[in-house]
Amino acid sequence: MGEPEAAVPAPIPTKDEQTMAFLAQFLQIFTGFIAPLVIYVLKRESRFVSFHAMQALIWQVIYLAVVIVVFIVFFVGIFATVVTQPHPPSIPQQPPAAVFLLFPLLWLMFMGGWVLNLIIGIVYGIKANRGEWAAYPVIGRWARRIVGA
Numbered sequence: 001m002g003e004p005e006a007a008v009p010a011p012i013p014t015k016d017e018q019t020m021a022f023l024a025q026f027l028q029i030f031t032g033f034i035a036p037l038v039i040y041v042l043k044r045e046s047r048f049v050s051f052h053a054m055q056a057l058i059w060q061v062i063y064l065a066v067v068i069v070v071f072i073v074f075f076v077g078i079f080a081t082v083v084t085q086p087h088p089p090s091i092p093q094q095p096p097a098a099v100f101l102l103f104p105l106l107w108l109m110f111m112g113g114w115v116l117n118l119i120i121g122i123v124y125g126i127k128a129n130r131g132e133w134a135a136y137p138v139i140g141r142w143a144r145r146i147v148g149a
Helices: 015-026 034-042 046-084 097-129 139-147
Strands: none
Touching: 015 046, 015 097, 034 046, 034 139, 046 097, 046 139
């Protein structure tokens, strides 16, 4: 009957492609989504570079969305505690409870995200510089579909 189709080997990237893919991965540590976006737009014809740049771009967009949602929750929590607290003129105003409850979570999320961003940028940057088609968990499949790699 029908034999399963053999996987087409991925093309071996040139040294220039490896360097650009490395930069897309590594520079996301410092520039967020800007460097991967610029590299993706400039090197779209290279499947290897666009794959690595798209992974970094997707990761940065997800991270930015999470940061925005956490900020919204933080400020809504502060606003809700300020509005619901009675403010008699003789009693000094206390800081909102959300500051004490949500600020440590906000700080942990930022620091954890930064450390994760640092690790991802370095590890996948090294892999890209070696010419590996290393894919992020879950995001790598999305990037492959988007760029057709």
